Amino acid sequence: MGRPPCCDKVxxxxxxxxxxxxxxxxxxxxxxxxxxxxxxxTNTGLSRCSKSCRLRWTNYLRPGIKRGNFTPHEEGMIIHLQALLGNKWAAIASYLPQRTDNDIKNYWNTHLKKKLKKFQTPFSSHNMTSDSAPSEHFESRASLDVSSHSSTNHRPNQTSTYASSTENISRLLEGWMRSSPKTPDPRKTATTGLESNYIGNSAAAGTTSSFNYYQPKHEQDGGGDQLISHEEFESILSFENLNNIAWGKSSSSCDSSTLNQQTAANEDKFNSIMPDKKQQRSESNVPLASFLENWLLDETTGAQVDDMMEMSPIF
DNA sequence: AATCACGCCAACCGCGCGGAG
DNA sequence: CCTCCGCGCGGTTGGCGTGAT
Incomplete structure (x- = not known):
C-alpha cells in the first residue's frame, strides 16, 4: 500500500x-x-502541492543555476561521472554546482546517451551507455567524495545564496514586464520564450561547440573519415583500462604483460591525440588514467577543451 | 500551407529514506 | 519497535517547438 499521491487533491x-x-x-x-x-x-497562497513548489525552486528558481548549452567540459564531466557513479544525478550535479540534477538527467537522456550509444562497439570493454550501477571496479573510487558531495543537503549555493533571490525576482519582473522579442531559436539560450526573458541569461549562450570526444565535428556535419576512431579514443578511456592502469587492479581478461602493452599503446595514443598535453602529462608523473581523470575534473578544462577544439581537428 | 515526426525539457509521479512521535 | 510525515531522488510523461515531407 503506497502513500497516496500528494498532488491528487482537487x-x-x-x-x-x-x-x-x-x-x-x-x-x-x-x-x-x-x-x-x-x-x-498554504503560506504563499499558491495552488500547488509542496512537491511542485520544491521542484520549481530547486530546478528553476534557485539562484546560481546556469541554463543553456552544456560546455564540452561539462559534457565530459557528466560522462565521466555517470560512468563512475551511475545514474546518481544528484551526486553528479553536486560536481556541477550550476546545473540541476534534472537538467543533467535530461541532457544525458536526450544528448549524451544517444551520442555514446552511436559509438558503442564490440570493442568497448565497458558499456558506457548502460544505465546500470557504476562498475564495481570503481566503487572505491566512486567514493571520490560522494559522501562529502552528498546530494542531500549539499547543493552548492543552496543554502548560501538563496538570499540573493532578489536577483531572481528582479529577473522575473524584468522579463515579465518586458515585451517578449522572439529569438530565432529560443532553445539556443533558453527552453521557452518565457525563460528566455526572465531566466534565460545563460552563461553558456555563446558556447556553440558540441561534444566531440566521441564524435568528431566533421562527422556530425554529415559524415566523413574520422581522424581518430572511436575505438581508439574509447580504448584510452576504457573503463577497464582506466581501472587496471590507474588503480592497479587486474581482470581476467588482462594480465600484466598485456596490461603493460596496453598502457604503452595508450600512452602513444594519448600523445598523438593530445600533443599539447604531452609535456604536461610527462611532467605530472601520474598514471595516464589519473591524468585524464584530473583533466576531466579540472575546473579549467572547459577552456582548455574549447581551445583544443579550435586547434585540433580531432576535437 | 498543412500535416507529421521527432527532439527537447519542465513538470509529474512513485518510491525510498530518515526523523519525529 | 512501529507508524506517520516530509523530503529528495530517479524515471517517465506531456506539451511545445522545429524540421521534414
Missing part, C-alpha cells in the same frame, strides 16, 4: 508555472528560506 494546480506564481514562490523563499515545503502552498 484544486491543486498542475502544469507550467506562471511568472506570477514564480514571484510568489521566490518572494516567500527569500523571506523564509527554502525548506518546510509542506507549509509553502
Amino acid at each position: 484544486g491543486i494546480k498542475k502544469g507550467p508555472w506562471t511568472p506570477e506564481e514564480d514571484i510568489m514562490l521566490v518572494s516567500y523563499i527569500q523571506e523564509h528560506g527554502p525548506g518546510n515545503w509542506r507549509s509553502v502552498p
